[in-house]
Amino acid sequence: MRQTILSVEGDAAGCEVRNAALREAGYEVYAADPESDIPALAAEEQPTLILLPTALPKGDGFTLCRQLKRTPRTATIPILHISGANDYPESLESGANGYVAESISMDNLAATVAALIRWSVSAGRVAEPAPLDSERIYRAIGESTDYGVWVCTPDGRNTYASESFLKLVGLTQE
Numbered sequence: 001m002r003q004t005i006l007s008v009e010g011d012a013a014g015c016e017v018r019n020a021a022l023r024e025a026g027y028e029v030y031a032a033d034p035e036s037d038i039p040a041l042a043a044e045e046q047p048t049l050i051l052l053p054t055a056l057p058k059g060d061g062f063t064l065c066r067q068l069k070r071t072p073r074t075a076t077i078p079i080l081h082i083s084g085a086n087d088y089p090e091s092l093e094s095g096a097n098g099y100v101a102e103s104i105s106m107d108n109l110a111a112t113v114a115a116l117i118r119w120s121v122s123a124g125r126v127a128e129p130a131p132l133d134s135e136r137i138y139r140a141i142g143e144s145t146d147y148g149v150w151v152c153t154p155d156g157r158n159t160y161a162s163e164s165f166l167k168l169v170g171l172t173q174e
Contacts, residue, residue, distance in 0.1 A: 003048040003117060004028045008038055008061070010053030010082075014102060018051070018082070021106035022113065038064055043073040048117055050074075053102075054083040054091060062087075062094035069095035069154060076154065078116045088150065088169065098151045112149055119151060119159060 005027050009015045019029045027048075032041055034056040042050060050068065054061040061081060068074045081091040084102040091099045098116050100109060148165025152158045166172060 002028050004030065004045065005049050005051055005113065006030050006032055006042055006045060006047035007051045008032050008034050008053060010034065010055055018106065018109060022110060025110035027113070034058070039067055039071055039074060042068060042077060043071065047077060049113060050077055050079045052079050052081055052096070054081050054085065054087050062090050065094040065096050078120050080113065080116055092152065092156060095154060097154060100149070115151060115160070
């Protein structure tokens with residue numbers, strides 16, 4: 001089964017680079033204009049994951065994330081926030097399942113997407129994907145990046161936080 005990503009466009013140039021890298025990693029990527037009806041599009045297409053910038057031309061990704069998580073047909077679709085600002089607390093509060101910096105390497109982005117999809121599969125939220133990376137490789141990538149990786153459930157329960165992410169936010173594993 002092919003895995004699909006609904007990529008909401010924020011920064012057009014950065015979005016195209018990310019979308020190309022995710023296509024190369026084996027995903028089917030649909031770019032969406034942020035001014036379109038994203039909740040209706042997501043409900044209709046049922047993507048495996050939504051890549052959502054926190055900053056949008058009109059409004060913000062936090063409000064849109066909350067709306068997607070309140071809508072029954074889109075509530076279980078994992079949302080990965082991508083941001084150029086230091087706004088991960090608001091991302092967590094809005095219901096996103098993960099958060100990455102815009103400056104993340106494309107390999108790390110693909111690994112983070114794969115990890116969120118694996119988590120969704122294990123939680124029974126989406127169909128089984130073709131294997132892209134092992135858990136060990138994902139954790140190694142998460143621990144090797146300065147930007148950090150954080151993954152949580154829709155209700156805000158943390159499932160993984162890399163040491164670099166914890167250092168970035170001033171927290172410990174405890």
